[in-house]
Amino acid sequence: MGAIEAIAPPPLIEGRKTLQQVSREIGAAAERKPTWLWWLTFSISSAFLLVGAVAVVYEFRTGVGTWGVNNTVGWAFAITNFVFWIGIGHAGTFISAILYLFRQKWRTSVNRSAEAMTLFAVVCAGLFPILHLGRPWLFFWLIPYPNTRGSLWVNFRSPLVWDFFAISTYFTISLTFWYVGLIPDLATLRDRCRRRVRGWFYRFFSFGWDGSYRTWQRYETVYMLLAGLATPLVVSVHTIVSWDFATSILPGWHSTIFPPYFVAGAIFSGFAMVLTLMIIVRKVMHLESYITLRHIEAMCKLVILTGGIVGLSYGIEVFIAFYSGDPYEQYAFLNRAAGALAWGYWITVACNVLTPQLLWIKKIRTSLKAVFAISILINIGMWFERFIIVVTSLERDFLPSSWAWFAPTRIDAAILAGSFGLFFTLFLLFSRFVPVISMADVKGVLTYGRTSKEVRG
Amino acid sequence: MSRRLFYAAFEHEEDALGATRAARENGFKIVDVYAPYAVHGMEEAMALSPSRLPWVCFALGLTGALLKVWFEYWTTWIAWPLNVGGKPWDSLPAFVPVTFEVMVFLAGVSTVIAFFIVARLAPGKKPVLPMPGVTDDRFLLVLEETDASFDATKVASLFGKFHAAQVDERVEEAA
Numbered sequence A: 001m002g003a004i005e006a007i008a009p010p011p012l013i014e015g016r017k018t019l020q021q022v023s024r025e026i027g028a029a030a031e032r033k034p035t036w037l038w039w040l041t042f043s044i045s046s047a048f049l050l051v052g053a054v055a056v057v058y059e060f061r062t063g064v065g066t067w068g069v070n071n072t073v074g075w076a077f078a079i080t081n082f083v084f085w086i087g088i089g090h091a092g093t094f095i096s097a098i099l100y101l102f103r104q105k106w107r108t109s110v111n112r113s114a115e116a117m118t119l120f121a122v123v124c125a126g127l128f129p130i131l132h133l134g135r136p137w138l139f140f141w142l143i144p145y146p147n148t149r150g151s152l153w154v155n156f157r158s159p160l161v162w163d164f165f166a167i168s169t170y171f172t173i174s175l176t177f178w179y180v181g182l183i184p185d186l187a188t189l190r191d192r193c194r195r196r197v198r199g200w201f202y203r204f205f206s207f208g209w210d211g212s213y214r215t216w217q218r219y220e221t222v223y224m225l226l227a228g229l230a231t232p233l234v235v236s237v238h239t240i241v242s243w244d245f246a247t248s249i250l251p252g253w254h255s256t257i258f259p260p261y262f263v264a265g266a267i268f269s270g271f272a273m274v275l276t277l278m279i280i281v282r283k284v285m286h287l288e289s290y291i292t293l294r295h296i297e298a299m300c301k302l303v304i305l306t307g308g309i310v311g312l313s314y315g316i317e318v319f320i321a322f323y324s325g326d327p328y329e330q331y332a333f334l335n336r337a338a339g340a341l342a343w344g345y346w347i348t349v350a351c352n353v354l355t356p357q358l359l360w361i362k363k364i365r366t367s368l369k370a371v372f373a374i375s376i377l378i379n380i381g382m383w384f385e386r387f388i389i390v391v392t393s394l395e396r397d398f399l400p401s402s403w404a405w406f407a408p409t410r411i412d413a414a415i416l417a418g419s420f421g422l423f424f425t426l427f428l429l430f431s432r433f434v435p436v437i438s439m440a441d442v443k444g445v446l447t448y449g450r451t452s453k454e455v456r457g
Numbered sequence B: 001m002s003r004r005l006f007y008a009a010f011e012h013e014e015d016a017l018g019a020t021r022a023a024r025e026n027g028f029k030i031v032d033v034y035a036p037y038a039v040h041g042m043e044e045a046m047a048l049s050p051s052r053l054p055w056v057c058f059a060l061g062l063t064g065a066l067l068k069v070w071f072e073y074w075t076t077w078i079a080w081p082l083n084v085g086g087k088p089w090d091s092l093p094a095f096v097p098v099t100f101e102v103m104v105f106l107a108g109v110s111t112v113i114a115f116f117i118v119a120r121l122a123p124g125k126k127p128v129l130p131m132p133g134v135t136d137d138r139f140l141l142v143l144e145e146t147d148a149s150f151d152a153t154k155v156a157s158l159f160g161k162f163h164a165a166q167v168d169e170r171v172e173e174a175a
Helices: A002-007 A019-031 A036-062 A077-101 A105-109 A111-131 A136-142 A159-192 A196-205 A213-246 A258-284 A293-324 A327-338 A342-360 A368-395 A410-433 A439-443 A452-456 B013-025 B042-046 B053-079 B092-118 B152-161
Strands: B002-010 B029-034 B139-144 B166-173
Touching: A019 A159, A019 A410, A019 A439, A036 A410, A077 A105, A077 A111, A077 A159, A077 A213, A077 A258, A077 A368, A077 A410, A105 A111, A105 A293, A105 A439, A111 A136, A111 A159, A111 A258, A111 A410, A136 A159, A159 A196, A159 A213, A159 A439, A159 B092, A213 A258, A213 B029, A213 B042, A213 B053, A213 B092, A258 A293, A258 A342, A258 A368, A293 A327, A293 A342, A293 A368, A327 A342, A327 A368, A342 A368, B002 B013, B002 B152, B013 B029, B013 B042, B013 B139, B013 B152, B029 B042, B053 B092, B152 B166
Parallel strands: none
Antiparallel strands: B002 B139, B002 B166, B029 B139
16 A cells, blocks of 8 residues: 555645535635735726726727728737637636546646636627627627518528527536536535625525435536536537638638637637636635645646647648648738738747747746746737737738738727726636635545545546 | 434545445435535445436437527528528538537536426525535435334444444424
8 A cells, every 4th residue: 555655646635634624715715805915906907897898988989990900901809809718718618528527636626717717708708799890789680589670580601600609608508517516615605604695695596505415416417418518519619710710711711720720729728827817816815735736737738738739730720821832821821920910920939839848847837937927928829829810811811902901009909908807807706705616526536534545536 | 294314424425425335235215315525426325316317408409409400491491591602592511500509508508407496406495404514524314214124223323333423313294
């Protein structure tokens, strides 16, 4: 036994905790008064949100002309931000669904906040297609409902309609998945809560959960079914997002590699965001013994893997452009690498292909500061990737007479900042009222009260 | 009719699992087990039959997919056929993405609703906890006295063997 102990990986949760200790330590953040640090970050993020909201009101009143878009470059910041945010969301589903199906027990410490991150990222993403409509208040025309215009139905052959269905399904299923996982924890908080108003909320939202094993068994079944549904869903969502581009004939967009390339990029960027958030959360909320270096390392390895796929896709894209013999396609890639926006292209390559390679080194992978810096760089790189794809192809299409430049305005920048404000405001509210780590899941992987071999998966 | 119930609270998962298994092997009727998390192996210990919720998921997913394919054909072929870019009326490949999304939507949402119905969970429902702490750190095994051959001392020794932290006996008036 001693020899086996020596080579077995360390336990997932450090410090031989008891069950009650888990409820107390994880529930603490939601039960005590928020710290000054929470108020500080909350004020900053809501200030950003306010700036974004003002910009959106101005844009609604005046029109999309307040943005830097023009007749040639009709898609710019809005679609870049949309693809960026929806991509962020994908890592949450990856952790909660795909890693669940693969029985990766380390996911229990990060799945709750990763799923919350998904929800908030999809909220941010979902705003942009609506904002970039000429008449945003008519966005519901995308819903195929019987109407007085004919009835005129939506065009089910259009990728933009697919997108609408994909995003709304993705949001609903992510919300359902997150909420079902939350019910047992809300019940735990309800039974610990001594305050009236708060207790009423927990009682209302915990649905009368009493921990009966007959319910647990059904819960586990439902959880597995949702994981099984969410897994192809997450692949389909970013595939459909990539079809928004790939089904057009524009050089640089019209490419069959887009679906796998986009899906890998999405999970890659999402893991970078999970790392950014987790490194902050574990520190600020004193959850170092739950989100350990082992978790950070595991996520770093997934960053290396997905980053590798992204790098390979960049290479194949360039190769196919030159191998195709198509002058327009060749020009599109020359323009990316050496045109006016070449700096953006090389930021993309440096951040997404080169930086993740540093994570091969164990010393860097286990240094929180280094991982934090790398995760921020990847976030920046992935935003630029989408920006370069969207803008360079539009700026230079087939007809030189229609060529144009794109320059963002202050409103563009304010709305982008506002989306970060919205994301972090929602995330901070979440961390304030709901346990950021799934207590019921973590209790299931403790070393407490069982022979050690089972929990070291 | 009233029924006599025997409660035993355990502090460790292994004890709860062992006691449940032993109780079933000794022929006691297990009313339920309460646990703060989904204990691995408990359904075998309680000999629960698998949930039938996957069938709900399958049936509603299939219904959603079929309805959506029908709807897509109906709108683009029958209700108002519009020529968009010379595409054929019968564009099945282009109908696949939305069909898939609607299938996932209906399957997922209906499974969760079915779960709430069969598990009797509802917003604002007042929880009835058999013992405080079952959502925190206690495992609770509940046995029922079935007939005259029921031996209460045997139950007590079984509970004791698995280090029950707390035992209780209640008579419940059946509704």
